[in-house]
Amino acid sequence: MSIPAxxxxxxxxxxxxxxxxxxSHIRGLGLDDSLEPRNVSQGMVGxxxxxxxxxxxxxxxxxxxxxxxxxxxxxxxGTGKTAVALAxxxxxxxxxxxxxxxxxxxxxxxxxxxxxxxxxxxxxxGIRIKEESEIIEGEVVEIQVDRPVAGLGxxxxxxxxxxxxMETVYDLGSKMIECxxxxxxxxxxxxxxxxxxxxISKLGRSFTRARDYDATGPQTRFVQCPEGELQKRxxxxxxxxxxxxxxxxxRTHGFLALFSGDTGEIKSEVxxxxxxxxxxxxxxxxxxxxxxxxxxxxxHMLDIECFSFLNRALExxxxxVVIMATNRGITRIRGTNYKSPHGIPIDLLDxxxxxxxxxxxxxxxxxxxxxxxxxxxxxxxxDALLVLTxxxxxxxxxYAIQLITTSSLICRKNKNIEIxxxxxxxxxxxFMDENRSSQFLKEYQDNFMFYESREQSMELA
Amino acid sequence: MSDEQWLxxxxxxxxxxxxxxxxxxxxxxxxxxxxxxxxxNMDTNxxxxxxxxxxxxxxxxxxxxxEVGDPDLPKDNLDAVGIRESSSAPIVARRITKTALEWRxxxxxxxxxxxxxxTENDGTIIVRTSxxxxxxxxxxxxxxxxxxxxxxxxxxxxxxxNTLIITYKKPPKLLDMEKKVFxxxxxxxxxxxxxxxxxxx
Numbered sequence: 001m002s003i004p005a006x007x008x009x010x011x012x013x014x015x016x017x018x019x020x021x022x023x024s025h026i027r028g029l030g031l032d033d034s035l036e037p038r039n040v041s042q043g044m045v046g047x048x049x050x051x052x053x054x055x056x057x058x059x060x061x062x063x064x065x066x067x068x069x070x071x072x073x074x075x076x077x078g079t080g081k082t083a084v085a086l087a088x089x090x091x092x093x094x095x096x097x098x099x100x101x102x103x104x105x106x107x108x109x110x111x112x113x114x115x116x117x118x119x120x121x122x123x124x125x126g127i128r129i130k131e132e133s134e135i136i137e138g139e140v141v142e143i144q145v146d147r148p149v150a151g152l153g154x155x156x157x158x159x160x161x162x163x164x165x166m167e168t169v170y171d172l173g174s175k176m177i178e179c180x181x182x183x184x185x186x187x188x189x190x191x192x193x194x195x196x197x198x199x200i201s202k203l204g205r206s207f208t209r210a211r212d213y214d215a216t217g218p219q220t221r222f223v224q225c226p227e228g229e230l231q232k233r234x235x236x237x238x239x240x241x242x243x244x245x246x247x248x249x250x251r252t253h254g255f256l257a258l259f260s261g262d263t264g265e266i267k268s269e270v271x272x273x274x275x276x277x278x279x280x281x282x283x284x285x286x287x288x289x290x291x292x293x294x295x296x297x298x299x300h301m302l303d304i305e306c307f308s309f310l311n312r313a314l315e316x317x318x319x320x321v322v323i324m325a326t327n328r329g330i331t332r333i334r335g336t337n338y339k340s341p342h343g344i345p346i347d348l349l350d351x352x353x354x355x356x357x358x359x360x361x362x363x364x365x366x367x368x369x370x371x372x373x374x375x376x377x378x379x380x381x382x383d384a385l386l387v388l389t390x391x392x393x394x395x396x397x398x399y400a401i402q403l404i405t406t407s408s409l410i411c412r413k414n415k416n417i418e419i420x421x422x423x424x425x426x427x428x429x430x431f432m433d434e435n436r437s438s439q440f441l442k443e444y445q446d447n448f449m450f451y452e453s454r455e456q457s458m459e460l461a
Numbered sequence: 462m463s464d465e466q467w468l469x470x471x472x473x474x475x476x477x478x479x480x481x482x483x484x485x486x487x488x489x490x491x492x493x494x495x496x497x498x499x500x501x502n503m504d505t506n507x508x509x510x511x512x513x514x515x516x517x518x519x520x521x522x523x524x525x526x527x528e529v530g531d532p533d534l535p536k537d538n539l540d541a542v543g544i545r546e547s548s549s550a551p552i553v554a555r556r557i558t559k560t561a562l563e564w565r566x567x568x569x570x571x572x573x574x575x576x577x578x579x580t581e582n583d584g585t586i587i588v589r590t591s592x593x594x595x596x597x598x599x600x601x602x603x604x605x606x607x608x609x610x611x612x613x614x615x616x617x618x619x620x621x622x623n624t625l626i627i628t629y630k631k632p633p634k635l636l637d638m639e640k641k642v643f644x645x646x647x648x649x650x651x652x653x654x655x656x657x658x659x660x661x662x
Contacts, residue, residue: 129519131519136544158547159544162593163596164593165589165590165593165595165596166590166593166594166595166596166597167593167594167595168546168547168550168551169546169547169549169550170544170545170546170547170550171544171545171546171547171548172543172544173542173543173544175543176543176544179543193544195542195544198543198544228596228598229596229597229598240519244519245519248519249519
């Protein structure tokens with residue numbers, strides 16, 4: 001039994017599949033320099049007004065002056081609210097903190113709702129700071145990984161690094177081994193390892209290895225073997241979030257708590273102290289504040305307490321830009337009996353700028369489906385795409401997207417390369433959309449369990 | 462830094478002294494918030510250990526960093542740190558004797574004629590090996606505090622039991638400063654053993 005198990009394990013390690021998410025085709029907002037949205041660009045299609053509006057917001061965030069603005073993305077399901085928010089995150093770049101949470105994430109037994117909100121707000125504010133960190137920089141002489149015989153348990157490894165002056169053997173932990181494997185580090189590479197974070201970066205290949213008969217690509221960069229000591233102290237600028245500083249200071253065992261994710265509640269005194277320290281650093285010019293973005297999806301899931309907390313939190317001058325998305329119309333505010341537009345109290349709505357998203361046109365749907373076909377690596381014939389667009393128009397875009405990979409699998413089982421209309425039809429009959437499913441339920445209700453027919457319920461009344 | 466600066470820094474620090482295991486242990490809380498611990502042998506009055514409590518810029522605890530004396534063994538497990546020097550890698554320990562500053566570099570199996578030790582203009586001493594296996598920049602905080610630069614002719618080396626011993630004969634100015642420091646510390650009121658609390662902030 002243990003042999004096949006270990007085999008599966010190995011196969012998984014070698015081929016790391018990039019998983020395709022619902023929004024992985026989005027690479028940006030697709031705007032030109034004057035913030036005009038291009039028709040089809042960076043994975044975004046249509047939704048011109050929303051994209052234009054978000055582009056303006058993007059500029060506002062980049063300026064970094066405005067704190068604590070709230071933006072509401074409102075629209076029907078499947079009109080690209082999350083897509084717009086993710087596109088914004090992509091265009092901001094990796095240096096601006098972007099926190100994505102769903103409204104229901106705050107309900108946890110481990111911490112209070114306001115604590116969860118505070119943490120995500122503080123996760124969205126970055127501090128750019130210069131810090132001295134210890135790095136190891138050298139040329140790889142040998143990398144040796146011992147797999148345990150049983151196939152289970154931690155791997156152990158040794159890494160020999162050298163500079164022009166010295167050579168040292170390092171012991172490796174299993175996480176570091178995995179990182180080295182992922183970066184495909186091999187003998188002759190010149191690498192740096194940040195000791196505190198364990199981040200590995202490849203600088204290039206050593207000149208002494210230039211004559212090796214390796215298959216070197218044209219991009220291979222050759223660098224000199226580093227000089228002096230292997231371990232150096234270097235000043236690096238990096239962005240940490242306020243939340244990370246909170247966690248480091250709230251626990252004695254420090255930043256490791258960040259990795260285990262077990263942060264618990266953080267005392268408000270700790271936060272106050274850190275705010276004080278950060279403003280001190282700012283005055284001394286040692287640190288810079290990078291206000292980021294907090295995106296709350298399904299914001300109608302928050303309750304009245306959270307909304308009033310947000311009202312207050314937005315007024316703080318360290319607040320991030322908060323973007324919320326909802327697909328609700330006039331509905332009950334959670335935790336009350338009052339109804340309000342989008343399920344959000346009027347006073348909070350008043351503080352927001354609202355960006356509406358509208359249902360997609362047929363031509364836009366077709367473009368989106370085309371992009372998704374590419375993303376999911378499926379070839380589709382023109383007719384099939386037209387049929388799929390029709391389906392998207394009559395049922396929903398999400399359902400049509402679900403049919404892409406399913407019909408491609410059907411097509412592959414029939415030994416075809418291009419998805420035809422037949423394959424889509426087959427997938428359409430195999431999997432029901434929401435409309436047909438409810439239709440079916442209405443027709444055959446009597447056959448299901450716990451069904452109360454109209455007469456029975458009348459009697460009971 | 463000149464010798465006066467160092468002396469006044471020690472003078473102004475909050476000091477707590479205790480005698481334990483035949484050693485005079487002194488905890489310093491400097492005016493800039495740094496913490497230092499020194500241990501003196503009661504018989505010879507020589508410093509056997511000096512350690513600093515280091516903190517990262519963001520406030521994370523790094524722990525005690527030993528300047529003089531045997532360094533603590535790494536106790537955190539390998540998976541938490543990810544990478545660390547193999548236990549067979551050379552390791553530097555600093556010692557101070559009555560007349561000299563000493564570095565002991567263990568796990569160096571190469572013969573004596575491989576090593577060359579030079580003083581540098583930036584106040585450090587560099588250990589090189591002709592077989593390109595080991596290289597180390599040694600900082601000399603004691604000389605720095607006395608406002609001195611290392612001099613080549615005061616260095617002598619010995620090699621035995623896989624250990625390279627570098628000895629630096631103390632210059633008179635350093636001896637003088639150490640004497641002043643010790644005089645100051647020996648006048649400290651020694652706390653009773655047991656419930657001693659050192660101020661930490």
